[in-house]
Amino acid sequence: MMNFRLSSPRILVTTGLIAALATGIAVSITALAAPAPPTLTTVTTQTLAASGVTLGVPEVPATVSRDAAIQVATAALPGSQSREVVLAQVHNDHLAPVLDRLAWVVSIMPPGGIYSSSARPGGQALQGSYLLVFVDAQTGAFIYATRGGEIH
């Protein structure tokens, strides 16, 4: 009885360690297998999240090429340069209807620099730091654009 009582905690501890180890291995394998969500260097994830934007791992391949998406993104602002492009499952629940679509996210720099805010009478414009154009990766259509300043 006494031996049994002494060995019972050992069994429990050992079992617990094995379970924790197994869980850790499983989590590690899952983490290795799942690609990280796309990120941008021209605007932080935090700033995008403030406008409702999250970028997820693409769930299907794009049928529209990266170059075609850049053409669409820069068409409205001739002379604009592409700063970076990522393919993402774009989600934005601030928009109505909610956006959840595979899109090329094209960060562009207009020839005159990133737009400032439009200000208001008596006010001063705020300087922007990024301009992203979302292009449907299945149809090549312009979805919407977002721009603004970085949250610090």
Add this chain to the structure above:
Amino acid sequence: MSRFRAPLVIAGIGMLTAFLPAATATPALAKCQPYYNGSPRSDDNQYHFDGWYRSPGVTVGGIYSSILNYSPWVQPNGSGENHFVAAWTMLDHASSCSTCDYAQVGWFENPGGARYTFTQWTHDNTFSENDFSPQSVGSYTYYTTLYNNTPGKFTFQVAGSTIDTETAAFTPNEGEIYGEENTLASQMPGGYNSNAHEVFSDANIYLNGAYQAFSGTADPGNTTYFGNSKTSSQYDMVWDKACAS
């Protein structure tokens, strides 16, 4: 109270739209590079405004107006320039111009004619903007900015439908409806011919739990260049004095 505001707006817009055939007739629209004393106006890279505002001294829960989607002449961009011309409804905080907080929805046009419907709002000492496909040139569209329709949020509506909802970082106490340009060299929306003005019609503001006529103060900005005619408590028109249409 806020819970019922959007349906009321939509219902109101729907009813009013039914009676707007005369107002929605497409006026003559023509881009016109503005001249002054025989020369193109200065590309001064300054903001200019022409419209009207209301500062009631209490929290403003919303503003809407049927705005003509006018297509003005926009000064081409020189080095380091990003010109635009716009018209919008706005909620703002009249006494906080250190940060100049505001939330707005309307249309804007870039040089070369690219047009967008836009929402823009300030927060965290910066701003954000979303740009969407535009309304048709020559049509009238209700542009609505709401505060606390969803608690703690600004709601932006176009033609009675919500397109964007964002966190409100301030409490608005002023409503504004304006045309805007960021260089004197561009055309302020509207021409001086009476059928060519930029129109802000059926303007309303939400105060103390109910919508009422906007009854704003006309503010033409620089009267050397811009015209403004407030013909009723809900109707204001603006134009560029250098342009007939």
